[in-house]
Amino acid sequence: RKEVEQDPGPFNVPEGATVAFNCTYSNSASQSFFWYRQDCRKEPKLLMSVYSSGNEDGRFTAQLNRASQYISLLIRDSKLSDSATYLCVVRRRPSLGNEKLTFGTGTRLTIIP
């Protein structure tokens, strides 16, 4: 089983709609969680960290469920510019002074005019 799993999509969503992605992780020792956005042929860019209490940044809401080991990203009022691949990222420290960041393969989102 992969350490981080995402539905690869593609998700084709009309402009203005709400879309949600889930991501599951297998290691219960995972300590912090992120969503990154990656445009075609570009580097990943941090979209938001995911906190235990859930957090919101404008149209984006992230949730964490530690008991079920999944995180989610909700995008409201989607814009054409939201079209990208969204990467789920999980971080843990297997030993002192050592850390491991594991990336999901990404979910591709296309917003349709």
Add this chain to the structure above:
Amino acid sequence: DGGITQSPKYLFRKEGQNVTLSCEQNLNHDAMYWYRQDPGQGLRLIYYSQIVNDFQKGDIAEGYSVSREKKESFPLTVTSAQKNPTAFYLCASGTGGSLNYGYTFGSGTRLTVV
């Protein structure tokens, strides 16, 4: 402006050649990382360094080498021993401190074997 710079953007390598990818950051980050991304796959960790003069193998280190002589620089050499080097290579840096901070990535180097 602070950031992380990778060069070159595109690199072509002949069979049997070693090539070196540059990564420089002026973010004063202690930790630096090299990832490889293949189409349809997630990022895979090649090497990482938490402090100067120290580095550790990641999940796919075979056929690669690194050095960390300066805090700002973490070059990656793709050796002839790497059998399938064509990929998108991404360098990242991080504070290595607070777990709630993500990494900053460079714009990547696309390596193609010709």
